[in-house]
Amino acid sequence: MVRDRLKTALLAIAAFGLVAGLLLWTAGLGDMATLVWSAGVIPVLAALVVEIIRSLARREVGLDIVAALSMSAALVFGETLAAAVVALMYSGGTFLESFAQGRAQREMSALLSRVSRTATLHRDGQLTQVPLDDIVPGDLLLIRQGEVAPVDGTVASGNAMMDQSALTGESLPVRLSQGATVMSGATNAGEAFDLRATHRAADSTYAGIVRLVRAAQNSRAPMARLADRYSLLFLGVTVALATAAWWFTGDPIRAVAVLVVATPCPLILAVPVALVAGLSRAARFGVLIKGAKPLEAMARISTLIVDKTGTLTDGRPRIVSIHATGGMPEDQVLYFAAALDQLSQHPVAQAVVAAARAQGAALPVPADVVETPGEGVTGTVDGRAVVVGGTGFVAARSGGAPWDMAAQEPGAVLVAVAVDGRPAGWLVMADSLRAGIGDLLTGLRHQGIARIVLATGDRHAVAMSVTQGLPLDAVHADLTPDQKVLLVLSERKNGPVMMVGDGVNDAPALAAADVGVAMGARGAAASAEAADVVLLVDRLDRLPPGLAVARGARHIALESVIAGIGLSVMGMIAAAFGYLTPVQGALLQEVIDVAVILNALRALAIDTGQPAETV
Structure with missing residues (x-):
């Protein structure tokens, strides 16, 4: 925040100095204009020198050195207007880069402020506001309409209509039935419901996402480090070309013009903007x-x-097929199996229940239910004795086992069903693609x-x-x-x-x-x-779409770098031959830098062929 304010202040000083100097110059006060231009440049140059010293202390050589050389040379040789333009260009470029990164991270940063720091807890028959850190697994929370789920949990009462767009990008709210998992960070788009906490706030999905976002915001890309490594080479080429122009012509202004065209290089601006914009787009x-x-x-x-x-x-078993025997319809086989399995927590049993409910079956509450863990369940459904489970378990309680002859696909599981002591059929369960x-x-x-x-x-x-x-x-x-x-x-x-x-x-x-x-x-x-x-x-x-964004962001970064450096080199050569004055060179580089940053921002709208809100 402090660095952003400093960048804003330096931009304001540089802009004010340039404009005020131009007004004085048009009024015929050339000496005063020179002083004002110099006054606008010196704070920017001082801040730049401090940044260069910090970079050198970290053993990093950046292209900011070229900017410092160009401003210093322009001041020394009396090209104060060119120095003022370079100061505005440099401070404007760093400000625009900071603004671009802030714009690019807006979608991710919004996660950090979505969830309230308190929650409404059911306690001793009353509703109490408690800090999130006080919530423990098993607590019952009230989630009102429009509120964000503060922790991971399950729907404890009725149904819930959750808007998960901030987490998943899905535009339509999702209806969750009782017992379904609710991710923290999702918004209640329906009526109020009770949430049974399964995780502490610090261990919930939302907290994990926030940690990942913060890590993403603090990272640097290999391409950015590549820019640092090649900055020394570009610096050498720039200084050599400027020195050669001065040596062969005897005109130091040629060297100043070369330096101002070369700084700041689009290499240090385009890469971070494009890649951070890609993070936001993804x-x-x-x-x-x-x-x-x-x-x-x-x-x-x-x-x-x-x-x-x-x-x-x-990763969840699903019914692949239903086989009935003894004249019972297939939907009845599923009905009896699902009704009895309602009281089992086994993943296969829950899959059977979900399949029946998906078909609109109204399942009665079974009676006299006895579960043998890992084997099967017995009980009474609509007054009829029902056995559901593995083939051996059901065969031992039904006196017949037609499912023993059933062909079983690799990886499939057979769920046998018997009603009133006779085989009724079997369900073939598999983890499908x-x-x-x-x-x-x-x-x-x-x-x-x-x-x-x-x-x-x-x-x-x-x-x-x-x-x-x-x-x-x-x-x-x-x-x-x-x-x-x-x-x-x-x-x-x-x-x-x-x-x-x-x-x-x-x-x-x-x-x-x-x-x-x-x-x-x-x-x-x-x-x-x-x-x-x-x-x-x-x-x-x-x-x-994630791959498309990654490839697109990298392409845009390289495109910006190549175009920007190419234009800069052409401008440097033109300046060395005297076709550009320092002021013209500074203005040209200003246009180049703004162009590559705006081009890098195209990564915010990379086309993946699928709208983000419906992926």
């Missing part, structure tokens, strides 16, 4: 990139390694991904069966976490590697990859911490 698509370095690395990715469960697949995953992978190839590899800890037969028909170059199954790391390292021979995963077992491989991408919505905290990029919504289709 965030609009629910792709949180932890800094400029991974953004630049994403633009060069040629190999993609993906996990299976939770990445290519939903995400919708449209084949087209998505094909689209990634069109974006420059030359090699796509599957890496999973699941059995080989399951991996081959699930991924059949997908455009994969290789399938590696039965992998341990350390073997996934070795796979990432071995694939580097084909180019920079991106790894996508969501589980704790993926965290080492995510850290080893050039770019690690975590499925952040439901993925493990360890994978989100190890990753360079977090997809804030549990959908892999956020990856293509």
Whole structure:
């Protein structure tokens, strides 16, 4: 904040000095104009010298030295108007860069102030306002209409209508039923509801996103460091050309003109503006990139390694097919199974219940329910004895097992159902591929991904069966976490590697990859911490727009640098041959710098082919 105010003050001083001097000069007061121009330049030059000294103390040589040389030389040789233009150019460029970065980070910075620091807690039959840090898992909170969920939790009463656009980019609110997970940072777009806290505020999704945003805002990109390394070369070329112009013509003004055209170089302005703008643009698509370095690395990715469960697949069992026997309709088989499974917390049971409710089934409350963990459930539904579970469990209680003859696909699970002591049918459950995953992978190839590899800890037969028909170059199954790391390292021979995963077992491989991408919505905290990029919504289709933004931002940065340096060099040569005066050269460089910054800001509107609000 202080640095921004200083930049604003220096810009105001430089602008006032230049304008006031011009007014005095047009009034015929040339000596007074010279003094005023000098007075406007000296504070900017002093601040610049302090910044150069700090950079040298960090062993960094920047192109700010050229700006200092040009202002100093212009003052020494009496070109005070040129010095004033350079001072305005430099202070204006740094101010515009700061403004551009602030504009680019607005979407991410908005996260920091969304959630109130207090919450409404149900306590002893009353509603009490408590600080967020006092909330512990198990607390019951009231979330009123328009309020933001302060911590992660589950819907404890009725249904909730949540606007998750700030986190995921989805424009439409999502209806969540009782027991569904609510992410902190989402806004209640419906009626008030009770939220059962599952995490402390410091451990919630929102707090993790804020930490990632802060890390992203403090990062530097490899291209920016590349600019620092080449700044010494450009500085040498500039000084050599200025010296040569003075040496061969005997006119020091030629040297001054060369120096003012060369400063400040677009190299130090375009790269950070374009990449930070890219970070902001990616965030609009629910792709949180932890800094400029991974953004630049994403633009060069040629190999993609993906996990299976939770990445290519939903990571949740779904009903693939229903088989009825004994004359009972398929929908009745699902009805009895789902009604009984309502009282089980097993993931397969919850998937069965969700499938029945999706079909509009009104499920009664079962009675006399007894669950044998890991095996099955028995109970009474509508006065009829029902058994649901594994084939062996149900067969032992039904006197028949037609499902024993059922063909089972690799990786599929059979859920047997018996009613009144007789086999009623079975459900085939499997972790199915995400919708449209084949087209998505094909689209990634069109974006420059030359090699796509599957890496999973699941059995080989399951991996081959699930991924059949997908455009994969290789399938590696039965992998341990350390073997996934070795796979990432071995694939580097084909180019920079991106790894996508969501589980704790993926965290080492995510850290080893050039770019690690975590499925952040439901993925493990360890994978989100190890990753360079977090997809804030549990959908892999956020990856293509993220890649498009990364490649676009890098292209815009390089485009700005090449065009800016090219124009600067042409101007330097023209100045060395006497075609540009110092004032004309300063004005020309002013135009070049403003142009490259405005061009870099195009990264805020990179076209990914998909509107951000509907991705």
